[in-house]
Amino acid sequence: MTPRGVVSVGRVLLCFLSICAFMSACVRAADTKTASAMARYISGNFYEKTGDLDRAIQEYKAALKQDYENGRIHLSLGSAYLKKNAIPQAIEELRLASRFDPEAVEPHAILTLLYFSQEDQQAAGREYETALSKAAVLDPSNTAVYKSLGMVHLHNKNYAQAENAFKLILELTPKDAEVLFYLANIYDETGRDELVEDTLKKSLEADPDYAQSLNYLGYLYAEQGRLLAEALKLINKALAQEPDNGAYVDSLGWVYFKQGRVKEAVEVLERAKTLLEDPVIYEHLGDAYFKLKNVPKAIENWEKAAELDPEKKEVRAKLEQHRPRQQ
Numbered sequence: 001m002t003p004r005g006v007v008s009v010g011r012v013l014l015c016f017l018s019i020c021a022f023m024s025a026c027v028r029a030a031d032t033k034t035a036s037a038m039a040r041y042i043s044g045n046f047y048e049k050t051g052d053l054d055r056a057i058q059e060y061k062a063a064l065k066q067d068y069e070n071g072r073i074h075l076s077l078g079s080a081y082l083k084k085n086a087i088p089q090a091i092e093e094l095r096l097a098s099r100f101d102p103e104a105v106e107p108h109a110i111l112t113l114l115y116f117s118q119e120d121q122q123a124a125g126r127e128y129e130t131a132l133s134k135a136a137v138l139d140p141s142n143t144a145v146y147k148s149l150g151m152v153h154l155h156n157k158n159y160a161q162a163e164n165a166f167k168l169i170l171e172l173t174p175k176d177a178e179v180l181f182y183l184a185n186i187y188d189e190t191g192r193d194e195l196v197e198d199t200l201k202k203s204l205e206a207d208p209d210y211a212q213s214l215n216y217l218g219y220l221y222a223e224q225g226r227l228l229a230e231a232l233k234l235i236n237k238a239l240a241q242e243p244d245n246g247a248y249v250d251s252l253g254w255v256y257f258k259q260g261r262v263k264e265a266v267e268v269l270e271r272a273k274t275l276l277e278d279p280v281i282y283e284h285l286g287d288a289y290f291k292l293k294n295v296p297k298a299i300e301n302w303e304k305a306a307e308l309d310p311e312k313k314e315v316r317a318k319l320e321q322h323r324p325r326q327q
Contacts, residue, residue: 037067041076048080056080071101079110087118105134125156150182159186177207184216196220211248214238219251222258231255246276254284262291279309286318299323 044059060077067073078093091111098107111127150165163186166179173179180203187195197220203213218234221227235251242248253268269285286301299322305315 034067037063037070037073040066041070041073044076044080048076048083053080053084057084069100071097071099071104071107074100075104075107075110078107082110103134108134129153129156147179150179154182154186157189159190162186175206177203177210177213180206181210181213181216184213209237209241211238211241211245215245215248215251219254222251222255225258228255228259232259244275246272246274246278246281249275250278250281250284253288257284257288257291262288266292277308279305279312279315282308283312283315286315290318290322295322 040059040063044056044063047053047059048056057077057080060073060080063073064070064077074093074097078090078097081087081090081093094107094111098104098111101107108127108130112124147165147169150162150169153159153162153165163183166183166186169176169179170183180199184196184199184203187193187199197217200213200217200220203210204217207213214234215238218231218238221231221234232252232255235248235255238248239245239252249268249272253265253272256262256265256268265288266285269281269288272281273285282301282305286298286305289295289301290298299319302315302319305312306319309315
């Protein structure tokens with residue numbers, strides 16, 4: 001154990017190595033100003049690593065007076081501010097870091113975490129997408145980066161960009177069940193129905209136990225009212241892996257409904273809504289109650305579906321048709 005107040009040899013070595021790495025990457029000219037800036041930066045880096053954040057910030061600021069457009073120094077100053085919980089100053093320096101070093105990933109990655117901590121999901125999403133885009137350029141063979149980028153685009157409903165990202169992955173690893181699942185989702189969302197089933201089958205060829213594709217394909221068959229025995233088999237296989245997945249339980253209930261097993265459907269869908277609050281589940285449950293001629297329960301569940309998703313036109317139409325008229 002190292003006594004208190006003594007800096008270990010290992011710690012000094014780590015500082016030295018990081019300083020060397022920085023100098024080899026960032027020294028751009030041998031002029032006096034740059035040399036002075038590097039000296040102050042190295043000093044700030046040392047103070048930061050030994051825990052003296054105030055001295056580190058002082059040195060970084062002095063370095064920037066000599067070399068204001070050095071993105072790496074702004075990044076280090078922003079990180080030091082972040083450690084002191086000086087959030088506005090940290091954000092300002094990280095933005096300057098990205099401005100003066102446009103190819104850098106780190107400022108955007110740190111800003112992502114910072115905005116998430118402030119519950120600014122929109123700003124965090126923008127920074128995360130930018131970080132992933134830059135990382136993909138720096139390491140074009142890294143499928144994990146492309147996958148994350150594709151998922152961000154998909155979440156933001158940027159379907160063309162998401163599709164491009166996922167297809168790049170398939171060029172590197174053609175049998176990625178997860179990527180094929182996401183592509184099927186994109187085809188579904190963009191109205192290319194003829195590609196959805198085939199892509200889900202390819203996903204299951206790559207991984208016969210991939211639960212999300214098992215459920216998706218089973219639900220697709222149920223929606224289309226065909227191959228219901230196969231749909232039941234697929235969904236039960238997904239549920240064997242995740243018995244408390246509300247979406248999968250909903251799919252099971254919907255297959256029962258399509259098979260005419262409406263009482264069983266109600267039982268399963270009632271369980272699904274305890275596992276996941278989702279407008280589709282409530283709409284399905286309303287449909288099942290309506291089939292059993294229990295109109296009040298049907299309306300109750302349709303109203304909940306409409307509350308969760310006011311854009312659901314089909315649900316609003318059912319409510320307008322079957323809700324009791326006020327005298």
